[in-house]
Amino acid sequence: MRVLNRLVEFVGKVGCFSLRVLADCWRPPWEIAQLFRRLAEVGNRSISLIVVSGFALGAVMTLHTRSTLVSFGATAMIPAVQAVSFFVEIGPLVAGLLLAGRVGSGIGAVLANMRATEQIDAIESLSIDSFKFLVVPRVLACVIALPLLTLFMDFSGLLGGFLSEEFSSHIGLQLYLSRAFDGLQWSNFIAPTLKTTVFGFIIGSVSSYFGYTTDKGAQGVGEAATNSVVVSSLLIILADVLLIKCIFFLFPDTAI
Amino acid sequence: MKSFGEKRVLNNVSFQIEQGEAVCVLGRSGTGKSVTLKLIMALMRPDSGEVWVDRDNVVGMAERGLSVVRKKLGYLFQDAALFDSLTLYENLALPLKRLTNKSKGEIENVVHRTLTDVGLGADGAKYPSALSGGMKKRAGLARALVLEPKILLADEPSSGLDRITASEIDELLMRRKAEHGTALIIVTHDVHGVHRVADRVAVLDKGDLVAFGSVAEVSQSENDVARRLITE
Numbered sequence: 001m002r003v004l005n006r007l008v009e010f011v012g013k014v015g016c017f018s019l020r021v022l023a024d025c026w027r028p029p030w031e032i033a034q035l036f037r038r039l040a041e042v043g044n045r046s047i048s049l050i051v052v053s054g055f056a057l058g059a060v061m062t063l064h065t066r067s068t069l070v071s072f073g074a075t076a077m078i079p080a081v082q083a084v085s086f087f088v089e090i091g092p093l094v095a096g097l098l099l100a101g102r103v104g105s106g107i108g109a110v111l112a113n114m115r116a117t118e119q120i121d122a123i124e125s126l127s128i129d130s131f132k133f134l135v136v137p138r139v140l141a142c143v144i145a146l147p148l149l150t151l152f153m154d155f156s157g158l159l160g161g162f163l164s165e166e167f168s169s170h171i172g173l174q175l176y177l178s179r180a181f182d183g184l185q186w187s188n189f190i191a192p193t194l195k196t197t198v199f200g201f202i203i204g205s206v207s208s209y210f211g212y213t214t215d216k217g218a219q220g221v222g223e224a225a226t227n228s229v230v231v232s233s234l235l236i237i238l239a240d241v242l243l244i245k246c247i248f249f250l251f252p253d254t255a256i
Numbered sequence: 257m258k259s260f261g262e263k264r265v266l267n268n269v270s271f272q273i274e275q276g277e278a279v280c281v282l283g284r285s286g287t288g289k290s291v292t293l294k295l296i297m298a299l300m301r302p303d304s305g306e307v308w309v310d311r312d313n314v315v316g317m318a319e320r321g322l323s324v325v326r327k328k329l330g331y332l333f334q335d336a337a338l339f340d341s342l343t344l345y346e347n348l349a350l351p352l353k354r355l356t357n358k359s360k361g362e363i364e365n366v367v368h369r370t371l372t373d374v375g376l377g378a379d380g381a382k383y384p385s386a387l388s389g390g391m392k393k394r395a396g397l398a399r400a401l402v403l404e405p406k407i408l409l410a411d412e413p414s415s416g417l418d419r420i421t422a423s424e425i426d427e428l429l430m431r432r433k434a435e436h437g438t439a440l441i442i443v444t445h446d447v448h449g450v451h452r453v454a455d456r457v458a459v460l461d462k463g464d465l466v467a468f469g470s471v472a473e474v475s476q477s478e479n480d481v482a483r484r485l486i487t488e
Contacts, residue, residue: 029354113340114340117335117337117340118333118334118335118337119337119338119339119340121294121299121331121333121337122331122333122337122338122339122399123339124297124299124326125297125299125326125329125330125331126326126350126351126354126355126399126403127322127323127324127326127327127351127354127355128350128351128354128355129319129323
């Protein structure tokens with residue numbers, strides 16, 4: 001019962017925190033400079049990780065797919081399978097989970113450290129709204145950056161898949177791409193990519209919540225970093241289930 | 257009154273300071289000295305009671321009103337609380353950019369002048385991680401003063417510093433008071449500093465204000481803790 005109470009309390013607090021983020025997004029002053037700074041930070045921190053992971057995942061997936069499809073004589077389907085799986089699910093989900101690990105932990109740790117060293121109090125003492133200054137730009141940066149990073153993930157996955165296929169069957173780039181995009185519709189691409197804005201919001205607001213609200217000093221820094229990764233990863237996976245149902249409802253064609 | 261959970265930190269504290277006056281707040285560790293400063297700055301809210309800055313009671317005041325009141329106050333944090341990701345120049349320029357209509361050139365002048373006042377005129381491009389403890393304290397003081405507040409709240413400005421650096425900080429505070437009429441509320445354990453700076457002394461013990469008066473008055477106080485704190 002006590003665990004349930006704490007869970008409900010936690011959900012309520014994170015919910016209120018997220019609603020405050022949504023409300024403050026529309027309230028001036030808008031922290032444009034901070035937003036660009038955070039966007040650059042999120043991009044710089046994650047782009048190489050996303051590209052390398054996507055490339056390796058694409059290559060590995062192609063090797064596995066080939067070993068299965070070869071027994072059905074359907075190796076020509078490999079580019080299409082690769083494209084659909086990356087654009088529809090693997091790209092958005094893996095990019096979200098990687099960002100939760102790379103950026104979420106950073107946001108949690110930085111804000112918790114600022115709380116522990118009274119930097120947040122210092123911002124308030126200078127008549128600056130610390131929530132708008134620190135939290136809102138970080139959440140927005142995650143919301144904006146994650147769809148872009150997902151695109152990098154998708155295309156580096158395709159590239160990894162192509163190179164793997166090229167070594168196996170010398171397929172050629174043009175043929176690979178034409179087979180990859182042949183059966184792909186815009187709805188397979190746009191809706192799953194846009195759903196990562198929700199993942200970005202989850203990462204930004206959950207990580208900021210743990211960092212901004214900690215009151216445990218130095219110990220809270222480590223806890224905030226760990227909790228940010230664990231909770232945002234879990235929420236991303238749970239949200240993915242709901243979002244896929246929503247996408248199937250809005251775009252029935254994608255529910256193959 | 258202010259409590260944290262079951263623990264009551266402040267119980268019965270009431271005092272008033274005038275413009276241009278320096279009040280040092282003394283007390284044993286954990287008696288609510290820093291909490292008192294945070295209540296004045298409205299970084300915390302008391303469970304009951306009032307905090308008046310000029311004609312405004314900051315308790316229960318909305319954010320918009322608070323931001324007006326806070327412009328009258330400067331706060332030197334115990335560990336300076338400089339923003340890690342900004343240079344010293346940017347630390348001082350931030351409030352000027354946000355809260356004043358000064359041009360870029362004017363902001364540069366004000367920041368340079370304020371840093372020079374605290375002896376850091378050549379260090380504006382440095383990040384806080386590159387500064388010594390004493391330099392951080394001076395930088396924190398510069399940031400607290402950059403908006404020219406009427407009241408400066410200083411939380412242990414000499415803690416962790418050698419006696420010479422501590423007295424340099426005290427001199428900066430006294431100069432500010434003399435030249436600008438800034439009121440000072442200084443939480444400190446440094447008795448030498450109290451004798452140098454304080455017009456009056458407030459002594460807190462177990463959340464109560466047990467003595468308030470000039471250094472001479474407090475050193476003859478009937479309260480044992482107050483007398484020992486100021487004389488030993």
